[in-house]
Amino acid sequence: MDPSSTGTMQRIQNEKRQLLFLCIAQVTVGHVRYSIPEEMATGSLVGNIIQDLGLDIKRLKSGKARIFTEDGSEYVGLNLDKGTLIVNKRIDREERCGLVSPCSLHFQIILDNPMELHRIDVEILDINDNAPFFAKREMSFEISELAVKGARFSLDSARDPDVGLNTLQTYKLSPTDHFKLNMLSRPDGTKYAEMVLQTLLDRENQEEHKLTLTAYDGGDPPKSGSVRINIIVMDANDNAPVFSQSLYRVTVPENASKGTVILKVSATDADKGTNGELVYSFSQNSDVTSSMFNIDSHTGEITVGGELNYEKVKHYEIDVDATDKGGLRDTSKVLIEVTDVNDNAPVISIISLSNPIPEDSAPDTVIAMLNIKDLDSDKNGQVKCFISPDLPFKIKSSSTNFYSLVSDDVLDRETTPEYNITIRAIDEGSPPYSTNKTINLRISDVNDHAPMFPQPFLNAFITENNSPGMSVLSVKATDKDSGNNARISYFLEDSQLSGMSASAYFSVNAESGEILAVRSFDYEQTKEFNIRVKAQDGGSPPLSSNVTVKILIQDQNDNPPQVLYPVQTGGSLVAEMVPRSADVGYLVTKVVAVDVDSGQNAWLSYKLQKATDRALFEVGLQNGEIRTIRQVTDKDAVKQRLTVIVEDNGQPSRSATVIVNVAVADSFPEVLSEFTDFTQDKEYNDNLTFYLVLALAVVSFLFITCLVVIISVRIYRWRRERLFYKSSGNLPVIPYYPPLYADVGGTGTLKQAFSYEVYGTADSRRKHHVMTCRGMREQYKIHSERKKFLGFIPAKAVPQIALT
Template sequence: MGSFHCVPERISFAWTSLVLIVCATQMVRGQVRYSIPEEMATGSVVGNIIQDLGLDVKRLRSGRARIFTEDGSEYIGLNADKGTLVVAKRIDREGLCQQVSPCSLHFQIILENPMELHRIDVEITDVNDNAPFFSKKEYNFQVSELASPGARYSLESAIDPDVAQNTIQTYKVHPTEHFKLNVVSRSDGTKYIEMILHTALDRENQEEHKLTLTAYDGGNPQKSGSVKINVLVLDANDNAPVFSQSVYRASVSENASTGTSVLIVTATDNDKGANDEVMYSFSHYTEGAASLFNINPQTGEITVNGVLDYEKAKHFEIDIKATDKGGLADTCKVLIEVTDQNDNAPVINIISLSNPIPEDSAPDTVIAMINVKDLDSGKNGQVKCFISRDLPFKIKSTSTNFYSLMSDDILDREIVPEFNITITAVDDGSPPFTTNKTVHLRISDVNDNAPVFKQQIVTAFISENNSPGMPLVSVKASDKDAGNNARISYFLDDTQLNGMSASTYFTVNAESGEILAVRSFDYEQTKEFHIRVKAQDGGSPPLSSNVTVKILIQDQNDNPPQVLYPVQTGGSVVGEMVPRSADVGYLVSKVVAVDVDSGQNAWLSYKLQKVPDRALFEVGLQNGEIRTIRQVTDKDPVNQKLTVIVEDNGQPSRSATVIVNVAVADSFSEVLSEFTDFKHDKEYNDNLTFYLVLALAVVSFLFITCLVVIISVKIYRWRRERLFYKSSPGNLPVIPYYPPLYADGGGAGTLKPAFSYEVYGTTDSRKSDVKCPRLFSESTLTVDRCATGTVPRHTTQSENIFGEVRSAPICFFFSLSLFHVPPPLMSVVPGSSLLSCLSQLTKKVRSNSTLQPSHHQQHIHSVQFYS
C-alpha cells in the first residue's frame, strides 16, 4: 500500500500499483476518504477503519458494524474481525461511472449501542484497461475527383471508456499519400477528427484508396484501435454540406412525450441539382440516445422517441452527419440537456432500528437511523423529514439525507406499551411529493412496579375446630409490569403469634395466594390472628408489597354451660331454707352459670326440669332466680328438691343441670328432724382398694360416732332451753361451699332487716366442720370454683362467739337474737365432738353476755355438711 494524501490532490497510478488515499473529516461521528484503482482483486484491502476512525475490534463486534449503501451496491465489504475494508467484488470504473470523473463510492458504516454513523468515500481511479475502438469495422467515402486539396471529410471518433490520460490522445492515418488527419478540439473539450485531401485525386489513375485510421490512448503501456477507410473516387460534386453551427444546444423536459420536437439542425451545400440534396443522420451518440431520440433525414428535426428520465440520464451528446449526393459530408454536435421535473417521491430507508427499547431509556436515546433520498434535483430533491409532535419521540438531522429517531420524553410501558411512529418525508417540489413510513416500536418492560393489593387489610373468618389444611381466604395482588416482572409469588411473613412462628398456624400457596390453616383452632383460646402476606414479583431486583390478613375465629357451640353456684362436689348437697311466711316472689336462690362460648352460644336460659310442686316455685328464664309464685302453706313438705336445667342458645344447644334442695320451714328444729332422714349421694372411685380402705374407715367412724351422739344429745337437750329458741324438729339440707348473699333493691328480697341464725346437728354428719358467720366487708358474692375452704381472716369481737368450735360429728345450728352479727358468710371450722363444741360455745356466749342486743337480728341461711 502506498502513501496517502488528502483529497482533492490528484495522483496518478499505474495498474500494478496500489495507492491508498485517506482523508478523514468529521461527519456525524467521522468521515474517511480512500482512493483505490479499479479492477482490484476480490479481498484486497481498501483501508483500516480501526486506525482511521479510532475504533477497536471489540467495538465493531458489540456495535454489529455493517455497511449501508443507498443504492444497495456491495462493492466494498467489511471485515469486522480485522477492522478493514476489502473489495467485495470486481470494480469496473467504466461500468460504474462511465465518463464521469472523479468516480467515487459512497457508503456509511453503522454502529449500534450507542448508535454511530461514519461516512466513507472511496474514489475509484482509472486503470488503462480499455483499448480505443471504433463503432464500425470500416468506413466508406465517395470523393469526387474534382475535389480540391483541402477538402475535409468528417470521421467518426474512436471510443475509449477510460478517462484522463488513459483515454484517446492521438490519431494516425496510413498511408498519407493523398490524405492527412486534422484533430479539432471543440469548445466543450471534446475532440473530433476529419480527413483532409492534400493532393488531388485522379479517378482514372486510382479509383479506390484504402486507408487505416488508428487511435492511440495515453496509458502505459499504450493501447490503440484501428478501423479501415475505403475511399471511392467520383466525378463532379466538389462542395460539401456545411452546418450552420458546429455545436447545437437544446433542453427537453423529462416528462416530454414521444414526438416532442427538441431542435432542428440545418446544413447547406453550394452545389446544385442532386449534389445539393443533404441527408441527416446520427454519426456518433452516447449510449441510449438512439432509442430516445430520432432525426428526420430530410429536415434534420430531432424529436423524442422514448421515455426520458432525468434521474437516469441528465444529458446526451449526439453527433449529426449531413451528407450530399456526392458523398461530401459535414458533422456537428448536439448537446441535449434533460430538465428535471418533480416526478419522484422521497424514499425512506430504515438502516438501523433498535426494537424493542426498554421503558427506562433516557431522553435522546437513538432508536433508529434513517436515510431519505429523492432522485429529483434542485428543490425537487430537497427533502424534509418529520414525525407527529404528540409522540414522545423526535427526529433529528445528523447529516445530509440522514436522520436519527430519538426518544424525547420518559417512556412508560404500563401506559403505552407500543407506538406506531409515522415518519413523513416531503420534498420542496411544486407540487410537493410526500412519503410516509410507519415504524412499529415496542416498549420492553422494566421492573418498575411493585405488586399491589386491592386492600391493605383483608378479613377472613373460620369456624373453630376446623380441619388442618382448610383454605381460609385468597389474597390477590396485581402487577402492571409484564412477563417475569409481573409473575407474583406469595410468601407468609414469619412473625410471632402467641410466642410461636406464624408458619405453625398458617401456610400460603406461593402461586395462588390461598391461605391455608395448618392446625385446628379453638375460639376459647385465641379469637383472632393478624398475619402478613408478602407478594413478590419475578423481576431483578424483585419488588414486593405486604397485606395484613385479619383472621377471625368464629365460635362454635362446643362448650356446655358451667354452673358456678350452687357448687356441687362429690358428697355435698346444696340447700336453701324458705320460711313458711314467705310472700309471693320470695327469692329462694339464684343459679349462677357461665358459658365460655360467645354470642348466641353463650346466651343462657334457665328452666325447672324437675320440681315437686310447679305451683310453688319458678325460675327466671334469663337471670336464674328461683322465686315463689304463691304463698307457702303448712301443707307444703319441708324438703323440696328442685332440678334446674341451664341451656345455651347454640345450635344444637348444650345444657347443664343443678339440684337445689329447698327446706320449707320456719325453724331449724323442723329442718333438723327432717334432715335426719336425708341420705347423701356418694360417688366412689373405681379403685377396689380405695373402697375397701374407705369401708374400714367408715365402720370405725360410725362406731365412734354412735358413742358421741348419745352424749351429745343429752347435753344438747340440757342446754337447748338456754341457747336456742324453741322450735319443732326439722330437716335442713346442706350446701357444699358458699352461702348465698342476696340483695333486694326493691326492699322485697328474701333477706329481712333482722336475721336469725339457727344451727342444728344431725346424726349422719361424718365431718364436724361448721360454717359460722364472720364479718365481711364486701356486699357481693365471690365464688371460687376450685376452693374447698374459706380464706383465713382476722376475727372481731362478735365473731369470737362463733370461733372455732370442735364439735361432735353432729354439727348444729344455733340462733342468736341478742347480738349484732355481720351478714351471713359461713366459714368452715373443724371440730372433734358435739360436747366440746357446745361447751366452748357456752363459754363464749357467757363471756360476751355484756354485748348489747341489736335491733337487727340475723339468721343463718345455709349450712354445709361434709361427709
C-alpha cells in the same frame, strides 16, 4: 491486440503488484478518503482503519463492524481480524463510472454499542487498460468530383472508456494525398476529427480512395485504434448541402413523452432539381442514441423515441447529415441536454435498529440509524425527514443522507408497551414526493413497580375447632410489570402471636397466596390474630409490599352451661328454707350459671323441669330466680325438690340441670324432723365436732396447696418464656387452665355487683341428714371464707341450711 498494447498491460500489472501503500488524501474525524488504482487483485490492501480512524480490533469485534453501501455494491470488504479494508472483487473503473471523473466508492463503516458511523471514500484511479476503438470497422463516403477544396467531412469519433490522459487525445490520417485531418474540440473538451478536402478529386483519374484513420490515447505507452475509410468519387453534383448551424443545442426534460419534437435542423443546397433535394439522417451513432431519438428524413425534425432518464444519462451528442441526391452532404452536431424533473421519491433504508429497548433508556439513546436518499438532483433531491411530534422520539441528522432516531422523553412500558414510529421523508421538488416507513418499536420491561394489594388491611373469619390445613383467606396482589418482574410470590412475615411464631399458627401458599390454618383454634383461648403477608416479585432486585390480615376466631357452642349456685355436693344436701308465711313472689333462691362461650351461645334461659309441687314455685326465664307463685299453706309438704334446667341459645343448644331442695317450715325442729331418719346414731352426734375440725384442717391445707401450685406455675411459665427468647426456638404448648367465671368484659352471664356466700359442712358417712342449728353457722364462717378463692361461690341473704 498489438504487441505494444500487450507490453503496456503487463507493465501495468507489475505496477499493481508493487503497489503496497495507499494515498490518504484527507483524514477527518469519522471520514477517511483513499485512492487506489482500478483492476487491483482480490484481497489487495485498501487501507488500515485501525490507524486511520483511531479504532482497535476489540472495538471492531464488539461493535460488530460492518460496511454499508447505498447501492449494495461489495467492491471493498472489511477484515475484522486485521482491521483493514481489502479489495473484495475486481473493480473496473469504466464499468463503475463510465466517463464520470473522479470515480469514487462511498460507503459507511457502522459499529454498534454505542453506534458509530464512519464515512469512507475510495477514489478509483484510472489506468490505461483500454485502447481507443471505433464503432465500425470502416467508414464509407461518396464524394462528388466537383467537391471544392475545403469541403469538410465529419468522421466518426473513436471511443476510449479511460479518462484523463489515458483517454483519446489525437487522430492521425494516412495517406494525406487528397485529404488532411482537422482536429477539433467540443465544449466539454473531447476531441473529434474532420476530414478536409485539400486536393480536388478526379473520378476519371481515381474513382476510389482508401484511407486509414488512427486514434491515439495519452497513455504511457499510448494505445491506439484504427478504422478504414473508403471514399468513392461521384460525378456531376458540384454543390454540397450546408447546415444553417454547425452546432445545435437543445434541452429536454426527462419526462418528455415519445414523439415530442425537441429540435428541427435545416440545410440548404444551391443546386436545383434532384441535386437540391436533401435527406436528413443520423450519422453513424450508437444504438442507444438511435433508439432514444428519431429524425424525419424530409423535415429534419428530431423527436423523442424512448424514455429519458436524467439519473442515467444527462446529455446526448448526435451527428446529423444532410445529403443531396448527388451524394453531397454536410454534417452538423446536435447536443441534447436532459434536465431533471422530480420523478423519484426518497428511499428510506434502516441500516441499524435496536429493538426492543428498555423502558429506563435515557433520553438521546440511539434507537435506529437511517439512510435516506433521492436519485433526483438539486432541490428535487434535497430531502427533509421528520416524525410525529406526539411521540417521545426525534430525528437527528448525523451526516449527509444519514439520520439517527433517538429517544426524546422518559419511556413507560406500563403506559405504552410499543410504538409505531412512522418516518416521513419528503423532497423539495414541485410537486414534492414523499415516502413513509413505519418502525414497530417494542419497549422491554424493567422492574419499576412493586406488587400492590387492593387493600392494606383485610379481615378473615374462621370458626373455632377448625381442622388443621383449613383455608382461611386468599390474598391477591397485582404487579404492573411483565414476565419475571410480575411473577409474584407470597410469604408470611415472621412475628410473635401469643408468644409463638406466626408460622406455628398459619402458613401461606407461595404461589396462590392462600392462607392456611396450621392448627385448630379455641375461641375461649384466643379470639383474634394479626398477621402480615408479603408479596414479592421476581425482579432483580425484587420489590415487595405487605398486607395486614386480621383473623377473627368465631365462637362455636362447644361448652355447656356451668351452674355456680346452688353447689351440688356428693353427700350433703343444702336446702333453702321458706317460711309458711311467705307471700306470693317470695324469692326462694337464685340459680346462678355461666357459659364460657360468647354471643348467643352464652345466652342462658332457666326452666323448671320437675317439681314436687309445680303450683307452688316458678323459675325466672332470664334471671333464674325461684319465687313462689301462690301463698304457702299448712298443707304444703315441708320437703320440696325442684329440678331446674339451664339451656344456652346455641345451635344446637346445650344444657345443665341443678336440683334445688326447699324446706317449707317455720322452725328448725320441723325441718329437722322431716329431713332426719328415724334411727339416729348417737356415736355420730358425739363425734360431730371432730369431723368439723377435721374438715376445717383439710380445707386450709387445700388452700395453701393451691397457692403453692399457682405460684409454681407462674414461675415455670416465666422461665419458659425466657428460654424461648434466648434460644429463638418454638414455645411449648401453654397448658390450658379453666377460665375464671368472673365476667371481666361484660359479655358473660354474671354481673360483678352480685356477691353470694354459701356455707357447708363436712360430708358424713352416715345415711341420714341432720339439721344444724343457726348458731353453728358462725363456727363454719372461717371455713367458708377460705373457699371464696375459687371465685364462683355466690351468696345471698336468704336463710339457708346445711343438711348432713
